[in-house]
Amino acid sequence: MSEVKEVEEHEILKKVDPAPWKDVPLVLNNRDYKWVTDKVCGIVESKTPTWWWWCFITALCIASFTGMGLVYLVSTGVGVWGNNNPVNWGWAIVNFVFWIGIGHAGTLISAVLCLLKQKWRTSINRASEAMTVFAVLCAGIFPLFHVGRVWFAWWLFPIPNANAIWPQFRSPLEWDVFAVSTYATVSILFWYMGMIPDMAVLRDRATETWRKYFYGFFAMGWRNANNHWRNFEMAYLLLAGLSTPLVLSVHTIVSFDFAVANLPGWHTTIFPPYFVAGAIFSGFGMVLTLLLPVRAVFGLRDLITQKHIDNMCMITLATGSIVGYAYAMEFFIAWYGANSYEGFAFINRAFGNYWWSYWIMVSCNVICPQLFWFKKIRQNTPLVWIISIFVNVGMWFERFVIANTTLSRDFLPSSWGYYSPTVVDIFTFFGTFGFFSVLFLLFLRFLPLMPMCEVKSVMPQADPHADH
Amino acid sequence: MSDIMDIKYAAAATFSSAKELYDAAGKVKEKGYSNWECFSPIPVHGLDAQMGYARSKVPRFTLAGGITGFFTGMLIVWFMNAYDYPLIVGGKPYFSPIYPFPVFYELTILFAAFGTLFGMFFLNRLPRHNHPVFEHPDFGLTGDDKFMIVIEVEDPMYDDEETASFLKEVGGQSVQIIREPID
Numbered sequence: 266m267s268e269v270k271e272v273e274e275h276e277i278l279k280k281v282d283p284a285p286w287k288d289v290p291l292v293l294n295n296r297d298y299k300w301v302t303d304k305v306c307g308i309v310e311s312k313t314p315t316w317w318w319w320c321f322i323t324a325l326c327i328a329s330f331t332g333m334g335l336v337y338l339v340s341t342g343v344g345v346w347g348n349n350n351p352v353n354w355g356w357a358i359v360n361f362v363f364w365i366g367i368g369h370a371g372t373l374i375s376a377v378l379c380l381l382k383q384k385w386r387t388s389i390n391r392a393s394e395a396m397t398v399f400a401v402l403c404a405g406i407f408p409l410f411h412v413g414r415v416w417f418a419w420w421l422f423p424i425p426n427a428n429a430i431w432p433q434f435r436s437p438l439e440w441d442v443f444a445v446s447t448y449a450t451v452s453i454l455f456w457y458m459g460m461i462p463d464m465a466v467l468r469d470r471a472t473e474t475w476r477k478y479f480y481g482f483f484a485m486g487w488r489n490a491n492n493h494w495r496n497f498e499m500a501y502l503l504l505a506g507l508s509t510p511l512v513l514s515v516h517t518i519v520s521f522d523f524a525v526a527n528l529p530g531w532h533t534t535i536f537p538p539y540f541v542a543g544a545i546f547s548g549f550g551m552v553l554t555l556l557l558p559v560r561a562v563f564g565l566r567d568l569i570t571q572k573h574i575d576n577m578c579m580i581t582l583a584t585g586s587i588v589g590y591a592y593a594m595e596f597f598i599a600w601y602g603a604n605s606y607e608g609f610a611f612i613n614r615a616f617g618n619y620w621w622s623y624w625i626m627v628s629c630n631v632i633c634p635q636l637f638w639f640k641k642i643r644q645n646t647p648l649v650w651i652i653s654i655f656v657n658v659g660m661w662f663e664r665f666v667i668a669n670t671t672l673s674r675d676f677l678p679s680s681w682g683y684y685s686p687t688v689v690d691i692f693t694f695f696g697t698f699g700f701f702s703v704l705f706l707l708f709l710r711f712l713p714l715m716p717m718c719e720v721k722s723v724m725p726q727a728d729p730h731a732d733h
Numbered sequence: 734m735s736d737i738m739d740i741k742y743a744a745a746a747t748f749s750s751a752k753e754l755y756d757a758a759g760k761v762k763e764k765g766y767s768n769w770e771c772f773s774p775i776p777v778h779g780l781d782a783q784m785g786y787a788r789s790k791v792p793r794f795t796l797a798g799g800i801t802g803f804f805t806g807m808l809i810v811w812f813m814n815a816y817d818y819p820l821i822v823g824g825k826p827y828f829s830p831i832y833p834f835p836v837f838y839e840l841t842i843l844f845a846a847f848g849t850l851f852g853m854f855f856l857n858r859l860p861r862h863n864h865p866v867f868e869h870p871d872f873g874l875t876g877d878d879k880f881m882i883v884i885e886v887e888d889p890m891y892d893d894e895e896t897a898s899f900l901k902e903v904g905g906q907s908v909q910i911i912r913e914p915i916d
Contacts, residue, residue: 298774298878423809431813435822440835447839451846458850462876466774469873485860488867489875491784493857494776499789500853504846507795511842518835717876722775729755729777 291385291723293567298721301568305463305715306470308563313710316562321706327699334693335410343413345689352672352684357411359664360694362519363547364404365445366540366660368452369512370548371397375455376508379501385576387719388568392559393552394456395712399704400551401449403697408441410693422446437521444518451511455504461487462497463713479711516540523667530610530671533598539591543663546584546630549577550656555705557650559714568715571644578637578649581656585634588663592631606676614670618683622662623670629659739912742865743885744896746905747874751777754880757903758783761882764899768888772866772881791852798848799841806837865913883911 292301338345348355371393378386409418421442423432432439465487468480487493520540523531553574560569599611615623633655636642643649674681708714721727748754751773758771762785771780807830814820815827825832854860866872866883875881882905884896893910900908 302774302877423813429818431818431820433820433822434810434814434833434836435825437835440833440839443836443839447843450843454846454850458853466873466876469876481862485854486862486864487859488864489772489774490866491771491773491777491780492786493859494773495781495786496789496791496853496856498776499791500849503791503795503849507842507846507849511839514835514838514842521835718775727751727775727778729751729779 289570289572290725291388291570291572292720293570296567296724298724298726301717301720301724302466304565304568305713305717306467308709308714309467309711310470317706317710321703324699324702324706328696328703329699330692331406331696331700334689334696335406337689338410338693339415343411345687347684347686347690349682349684351675351680351682352669354668354672355684356686356690356694357407358522358668359661360697361404361407362664363661364400364697365519366516366544366547367551368397368400368404368448368548369516369541369544370552371395371400372452372508372512373545373548374552375459376505376512379505380509384723385573387723388715389552389556389573389577390719391456391459391716392556392714394452394459395705395708396551396555397452398449398456399701399708401445401452402704403701405445405449406697437518437525440518441522444515448511448515451504451508455508457483458497458500458504459716459719460713461485462489462718463716465489466717467713513541516544528671528675529604529606530614530667533595535591535594535598539588542584542587542591543660546581546588547656547660549581549584550653550660553577553581553649553653554657557646557653559709563714568720574646574649575643578643581653582634582637585630585656589631592627610671610674613674614666617670617674619666619670619673622666626659626662626666629655630663633659739914741886742868742911742913743883744891744893744900744908745869745881745883745911746900746908747871748880748882748905749878751775751880753904754882755780755783757882757905760903761884764890766884766888766890768885770883772872772875772883774876774878774880790856791849794848794852794855795845796848799845802840802842802844803837805844806833806840810836865911868913869909869911871907
């Protein structure tokens with residue numbers, strides 16, 4: 266180290282007055298710790314607002330559509346869905362991939378942005394992780410019931426059964442079982458572990474007995490001791506490190522469901538990265554859809570600031586552009602590969618029997634997010650919210666396009682067909698939004714919406730070397 | 734009941750900022766106390782080194798979990814598709830470490846995650862729903878905006894008078910003795 270020489274300052278550097286670095290604070294209006302605690306705890310401690318009951322009852326009614334759809338399906342048979350030869354996957358796989366994709370932004374925010382030391386993630390990560398868990402639960406419904414005889418769904422897991430036969434591990438569908446169940450489990454673990462210190466805060470503030478028991482049980486006796494924090498921080502970092510390869514693998518394996526099949530339009534190596542980018546894109550769309558109303562209703566403008574919205578919009582823009590690039594690249598490779606079946610599959614995608622779904626997809630996923638280049642639009646919260654809805658719609662159509670165009674027009678024109686969903690398909694899918702909302706509303710009501718300890722850690726007061 | 738017995742557990746001092754806690758912790762360490770702990774609403778950056786804590790041992794549990802997961806994956810695939818019920822699919826070998834790799838991969842992460850969470854619980858000696866430090870009337874505020882240093886009676890250097898005045902000296906506000914009731 267002794268060889269380090271003093272660098273001579275260049276003449277010009279003495280004359281230049283560097284522009285001041287404008288560091289936008291993550292928590293606005295110089296709030297103190299007490300304000301953060303009162304704000305976040307206040308949401309769960311206050312009396313249940315009337316709007317909450319209205320939303321909850323509406324969500325329950327919507328969720329009952331899934332219930333009715335599934336009861337009818339199980340009591341009648343899987344034929345009540347629209348899938349048939351040649352489109353045997355239909356809405357079931359579309360909805361599954363859609364919901365799994367939604368979940369990915371939660372893990373991206375909690376894990377990938379944690380590893381990248383993006384401090385702005387702290388005020389949105391808890392709600393996004395909740396979104397992940399609930400979205401994965403919604404996703405699980407579809408393959409579970411699509412197996413036909415749902416009471417045999419446990420055969421998917423490596424559990425001994427009466428046939429003395431085991432699952433077949435060469436199948437991507439079996440990999441999917443492992444990927445999705447691991448993803449659900451690890452997301453819940455990560456979500457729960459991050460909540461332990463906040464549960465302890467709620468426990469210590471609780472006045473009612475049930476709260477003391479409820480939060481006390483889940484806080485596990487957390488004491489805010491530095492020895493606890495030391496192990497907690499390490500465990501948090503490790504779970505972030507584990508979740509990152511996990512989240513990338515989950516949608517990769519989901520894309521294998523398609524890519525491993527020898528069908529034109531599916532059998533491509535671009536699928537894993539393209540699916541992962543699409544998942545993050547749709548997930549951020551959903552985070553914006555959920556958090557903008559939450560921010561308005563609970564008055565969280567000092568915690569979820571314009572900077573947060575800008576960043577989320579920019580990630581949506583970036584991943585939306587990656588998705589657009591992937592669409593273009595698929596077409597290029599279909600032409601460049603000179604395989605007539607592949608070429609047909611793509612011409613058919615854009616101009617064939619499902620042309621309308623393709624162009625809905627392109628306008629929602631590629632064109633819409635380009636609006637986020639403009640600061641004026643990012644600052645217009647209602648407009649951002651509307652665009653985020655378009656992103657969700659577009660990503661659902663992306664999966665619809667991929668699954669249906671290929672299956673409905675396969676190698677033999679004699680086996681071509683046109684797939685339309687039945688009312689049972691529509692009810693079942695529609696209801697999952699209610700189911701998701703029910704869970705999210707319960708989360709808002711009973712669990713800390715933001716990780717207080719993490720939000721406080723990125724405030725200036727957390728610096729042990731600062732004078733203030 | 735007025736005749737509840739209690740035992741002295743520790744002397745506690747509160748602080749109102751991370752900086753005060755950080756500076757005071759350095760002085761407590763310097764003085765030579767060994768049975769003491771800092772309480773804070775956030776993980777204070779650099780406090781581990783200030784208190785003389787070594788690196789957390791959680792990664793060992795993660796590694797053990799990960800290795801267990803990977804080999805569990807291999808074992809189940811080999812046992813199920815190659816040993817207990819050999820299954821021919823597409824003329825492929827009964828067992829290979831390549832084709833079911835996603836299964837090993839996912840189980841590695843799953844077990845490592847469980848190892849991490851339970852390792853954290855084990856190292857923190859949780860769950861433990863009762864602890865003498867909860868008897869401090871302001872303990873709840875350490876999750877809000879207060880910081881606290883607690884020096885236990887167990888500490889060989891502990892002395893009622895001296896420890897309390899030392900805590901005041903390093904900047905502690907509202908120094909008090911935590912008593913643990915026994916019945």
